[in-house]
Amino acid sequence: MDAEAEFGLNVPEYFFYLLFQAVRRRDAAFERALAPLELNLGQWRAISTVRRCGTCSMSDLAAFTAVDRTTLTRSVDQLVRRGLMVRETPATDRRQVHLTLTDRGRAMYDKAVDQLLEFNRTALEGVDETRRREISRGLATVIGNLAPDPKVAEALIRFEPDLMRAARG
Template structure:
């Protein structure tokens, strides 16, 4: 096996991820969002009222990174911070009405990018790819396959719900 072949899978995986991020970033920028802001917005759409620490843990980033992005989104009018009733030092982050309205643009950008990325793959291949990517995520994060399947199932439910809403 040639030396280049030993890294071909990781090279392809990295390239596909980079191209997907670039395509999505371009679409999001048209709506005034920068890389990473969409993930915070979508996380809050699913679980409103999270603390910055909870957001950081869910998204796998450092708290200072989350704090900077939250502040930018708050300045744009998409998020608001509220002091916790239990501990005034702790803030809970919520979407504003403008933030909830912006979710539709973010989801549309994600759907268009996904459609572009999956062009030419039938439903069976898409489902297989989804399962394989979940397994790769589990391998790299140290989680079991069962733990990786949970987000995959949630994503399938979310997609089914989105299809119903579009109909």
């Protein structure tokens, strides 16, 4: 129980309970919003991450989306079949896979991101900028505490593909 009796659970447990509830409810609602574009949440995460990275390895995609590689491979396969993404294997290292968006993929991103921005505005209604920044700093600290390596944590927190590549050496 919360020592101050503000919450029904102790504060750390309540924090993660609310975080889980927020993420799950946001994901479910946003997936419904993506349905008219014939995208699911996993596909959107792949598209948006590759868009941010420019060219993205499967390892970076897995790290930035926090989705396992098997699920990502399925999503990427579907996006490649739809002509939204291309998968390339460099001649210098056949083990690597690089992903980039096609023109159609960038157009799909543009359509979906407009929905995302509107969706986020609605979800964050009543949470002022100061509080959003405070919560974001707190979550960044939690990620830093949980990531396996401080350099990986920094790359995740800053969403910087170059830092992730450097962290992996």
